[in-house]
Amino acid sequence: MLNQTDHLVRRRVEKRSDVTTAVAPTAALSAADRCDRCGAQAYVRAELSSGFELLFCAHHARAHDAKLREVAATIHDESDKLTNTSATTPAEER
DSSP states (O other): OOOHHHHHHHHHHHHHTTOOOOOOOOOOOOTTOBOTTTOSBOOEEEEETTSOEEEEOHHHHHHTHHHHHHHEEEEEEOGGGGTSSOOSOOGGGO
16 A cells, blocks of 8 residues: 555656657857857857767868767758858949
8 A cells, every 4th residue: 555655756756757858959050159170150060979069160070070970969060051152242232
């Protein structure tokens, strides 16, 4: 027969099982995020299993790609933003 204390402990354990381990989506990188290697704008975030993250510009992300893939839990790459910008000057700025 369960006493009052055993019943409360059992309820707490049951409530803990409702917790999920879902991962929150990674926030987009901004101009304020800087490369840990050179200080340029970061376009790649490598999240390590320890919970730490490393930020790299596109150049240093490419240079260290093989090692990053070995140690990173996830890699968030926004370097495609570099090719989506116009290389021409607007007519009003000429």
